Amino acid sequence: MARIFKNTFCFSAGAILAIAGISKIWSGFGNARVLLIPNPLLGLEFGHLLIVVGSIELVVALVCFFSRSIKLAACLVAWLATSVLFYRLGYNWMGYHKPCSCLGNLTDAIHLSPQAADNIMKVALAYLLISSYFILFGLASNKVGSLNVSNGK
Amino acid sequence: MTKHFWVYRRICGSKWRISAAGRQVRYAWGPAATRAGGSKPVAAARLPAAEMLVRLGDLCAGLLRISLSGCCYQLQTWRNLIITNLSVCLIFTFLSWARPLACVAQQAFQADGILDQYNNSVLTRSYHFTAIIKNNQWLIRTIPDKKSPVAFYEDSYDGKYVYSYFQLSDAPTKHVVNSSSGDVEANDIPNNKSDYVVATWLAYGSGYYFNKIKGNKVKPFFDWAEPNPSELNTQIKVDIKRFDRAPFLPSYIYSKDLNRRYSVLQFTNFQTFLLPKEFVIDCFNPYSEKTTNSPFFSYHGHLSGVALIHAELSDQDFKPHLDGRTYTEDRRFPNRESERAELTYLNKSNQWLETNNPQLVALYRQQRFLQPPDSELRQPNRLKVLIFLAFPTIAFFFFAFVQRKKLKKI
Known part of the structure; x- marks a missing residue:
């Protein structure tokens, strides 16, 4: 049961990150004017930021798909999801309330409004955060349990 | 003869x-x-x-x-x-x-019609609009067709200030002090929260505004609900085409930056005027330059009637009539770019308060005293922002390091 859950997590997290990463890189190489605008939080141009973050997401997605270590995958997903959460919190802190362009031009291709895409990405972020931390805590408690058992022997 | x-x-x-x-x-x-x-x-x-x-x-x-x-x-x-x-x-x-x-001194006229709102090409709401235009002054009344929490909206420009008002349809409960809401600011384009009025304003009331425009930079009337008060003076670049007859209204406006487009689909002659009969505002994905896909949001307007107004209209006729319980946001005072310079109060009269109203002046002074000017406010510190963003990464590395040490000890 736990193995099925772990496999499902790896596949779903990898798929979400792969879709988000590919769409970000694709958008980052586009020629929309918005890509030249500096990001209000980091000062980087949106285009550069999309390419950098998209690449990181792709790497984590590959780890999720091909790594044998569930701990590494969960750890990377938790780190990435927490960073994105902090990025969004930072946006709110600065009073910037525009929809996040997490899916870039993909929304245009699949006829999805930026607001709807933003909501979808919020749900995906919540899923990644909860599931990755759940697995990490589960692994930690298992390890403590197994260590206690081995010490008892 | x-x-x-x-x-x-x-x-x-x-x-x-x-x-x-x-x-x-x-x-x-x-x-x-x-x-x-x-x-x-x-x-x-x-x-x-x-x-x-x-x-x-x-x-x-x-x-x-x-x-x-x-x-x-x-x-x-x-x-x-x-x-x-x-x-x-x-x-x-x-x-x-x-x-x-x-054509400088126009005769006042009234245009009536229907405004349909589409979300992803699906009709979501219809409004009936009435626009009263006299030279540079305009008043647009927008009434939702179906039952909605708002009975009607009134947006206007009296030649000096822009007003935005809406009347709630249901009687307020005990704990609610207002039954209507109003905004007034020193501006000459519709209030940035009044997206429902932009199409009608462009179609009938914007002639004088565009007469003043030299070049292709305009105030951000397309960027509704987005600009903070501090961005209201930021001008956006647009492509504009205008009719060659009075009241010289725009026939086509396109903003590349926002990927929004206003266009007149049909026009009609009335007296000496050339007026839009069918017009549309299309909002496309702002992160793309394409306008070929269907817009995610649009307003489609149809003119149903137009008539001259022979009665004399005063400046008061271009201010929404208040119901005596209006929650008001007032940005007519200096430093209106700052959100903190906005005065909010409950207006219990049927008239908009003048800027020299003693109570209003006292409220403004009190607010100025309580809040420091912009220059004394600290700007968001980029270093703090970076530390805040780097916190998860640092925390993860720290825990990984601690875990590794623990494992080595065991």
């Missing part, structure tokens, strides 16, 4: 129509009206305006005659010949300039 016939002959200018014109002026106007796309009664209603034009023409012809006869006395010298040519040029310049000048 009757006055009407004289007007007709000046405009139509063909001899064979004289008898028809002499018999019945309204019918004689038929061909001219058909050419312009209007009806006979409409054409007959054009007579006063046409008379004005004829008088203007007579005046110019008189000026031309005087200048020519005056100059004919001394045509022997080259100097005088140059003066003659110059005066003729001046008169022709005046004639070309006089046409838009004749």
Whole structure:
């Protein structure tokens, strides 16, 4: 049961990150004017930021798909999801309330409004955060349990 | 020769129509009206305006005659010949300039119609609009068709301030102090929260605003609900096309940066005016430059009626009428760019408070005293932001390091 859950997590997290990463890189190489605008939080141009973050997401997605270590995958997903959460919190802190362009031009291709895409990405972020931390805590408690058992022997 | 016939002959200018014109002026106007796309009664209603034009023409012809006869006395010298040519040029310049000048003082008119709101090409809401326009002043009343929490919206410009008002449809509960809400600010484009009024304003009330525009930069009327008060003075670049007849309304506006487009699909003649009959604002994905996909949001307007207003309209007629329980946001005071400079109060009268109202002045002074000016406010610190963003990464590395040490010990 736990193995099925772990496999499902790896596949779903990898798929979400792969879709988000590919769409970000694709958008980052586009020629929309918005890509030249500096990001209000980091000062980087949106285009550069999309390419950098998209690449990181792709790497984590590959780890999720091909790594044998569930701990590494969960750890990377938790780190990435927490960073994105902090990025969004930072946006709110600065009073910037525009929809996040997490899916870039993909929304245009699949006829999805930026607001709807933003909501979808919020749900995906919540899923990644909860599931990755759940697995990490589960692994930690298992390890403590197994260590206690081995010490008892 | 009757006055009407004289007007007709000046405009139509063909001899064979004289008898028809002499018999019945309204019918004689038929061909001219058909050419312009209007009806006979409409054409007959054009007579006063046409008379004005004829008088203007007579005046110019008189000026031309005087200048020519005056100059004919001394045509022997080259100097005088140059003066003659110059005066003729001046008169022709005046004639070309006089046409838009004749439209400066417009007669007030009222336009009624339907405004449909589409989300992803699905009709989500319909409104009935009434726009009253007089020169640079406008008042647009927008009423939702179906039952909604808002009974109606009124947005207006009285020549000095922009007003935005909405009346709640249900009676307020005990704990709610207001039954309506209003915004007033020193501006000349619709309030940035009133997206439902932008299309109607562009279609009927924006002529004077665009008369003032030189170049292709405009205030951010397309960027509704987005700009903070501090961004209201930021101008956006647009492509504009305008009708060549009064009230010189825009026929096409496109903002590349926002990927939003206003266009007139059909137009109609009314009196001396050329007005949009069907118009649309399309909002495309702002992160793309494409306008080929269906818009994710649009307003589609249809004109159902238009009429002249003969009654005298005062500045008060271009302010929404308050119900006596209006929560008001007031940005007419200096430093309005700052959100903190906005005054909020409950207006219990039926009139908008004047800026010199003692209570309002006292409230403004109190607010200024309580809140420091912008210059004393600290700007968001980029270093803090970076530390905040780097926190998860640092925390993860720290825990990984601690975990590894623990494992090594075991």
